[in-house]
Amino acid sequence: MKVLQERICQDGNVLSDTVLKVDAFLNHQVDSKLAMLIGEEFAKRFAKENITKVLTIEASGIQFAMATGFALQVPFVYAKKKKAITQSDDVYTASVHSFTRKETYQISVAKAYLKPGERVLIVDDFLATGAALVGLCDIVKEAGAELVGVGAVIEKSFQEGRGLLEERGIAIHSLARIKSMSPETGIEFIEEIGACKS
Numbered sequence: 208m209k210v211l212q213e214r215i216c217q218d219g220n221v222l223s224d225t226v227l228k229v230d231a232f233l234n235h236q237v238d239s240k241l242a243m244l245i246g247e248e249f250a251k252r253f254a255k256e257n258i259t260k261v262l263t264i265e266a267s268g269i270q271f272a273m274a275t276g277f278a279l280q281v282p283f284v285y286a287k288k289k290k291a292i293t294q295s296d297d298v299y300t301a302s303v304h305s306f307t308r309k310e311t312y313q314i315s316v317a318k319a320y321l322k323p324g325e326r327v328l329i330v331d332d333f334l335a336t337g338a339a340l341v342g343l344c345d346i347v348k349e350a351g352a353e354l355v356g357v358g359a360v361i362e363k364s365f366q367e368g369r370g371l372l373e374e375r376g377i378a379i380h381s382l383a384r385i386k387s388m389s390p391e392t393g394i395e396f397i398e399e400i401g402a403c404k405s
Contacts (some may be wrong), residue, residue, distance in 0.1 A: 245382060249380065265285050301342035302314075330357075334361070334363070357372055365387055
């Protein structure tokens with residue numbers, strides 16, 4: 208997705224060979240127009256899948272799942288990282304290790320909002336180590352729903368996440384695939400605009 212890659216080049220900040228900061232426009236302050244375009248793009252790429260639910264994890268995936276659900280005209284649901292006092296024990300759970308926060312936590316989705324037989328698209332901001340997405344895949348399986356694919360806004364293709372999902376036979380669409388990056392040389396994308404200095 209050319210507009211996304213250009214924005215990463217313009218406003219992204221490569222902190223290391225593995226860490227890309229995009230909080231100026233994607234996952235802290237959010238460019239609403241770009242988020243809606245991302246949702247439309249995922250809806251296009253998965254248009255033939257008869258999706259009934261979009262699933263993500265709090266917090267950084269919420270805006271993209273909402274935009275995708277809006278474009279597909281279906282609900283979205285997000286996995287919670289901490290149990291609220293209003294939440295019952297009737298939940299699906301999975302254990303997830305966060306690459307950026309360096310902690311492991313239990314994610315949960317209420318069984319009332321993810322039913323057997325639903326056709327689910329998982330959407331998230333990053334595909335890197337794949338831990339969060341694998342946890343969401345496990346929840347879809349536990350629910351007896353059908354996973355139609357995974358949409359990642361940004362993929363760090365040099366990390367293991369894609370391989371973990373492909374081993375499970377999962378279709379993956381990433382809108383910006385990064386081949387390599389460093390603070391010195393910038394970002395090299397796999398497709399579209401090639402390389403840029405961020």
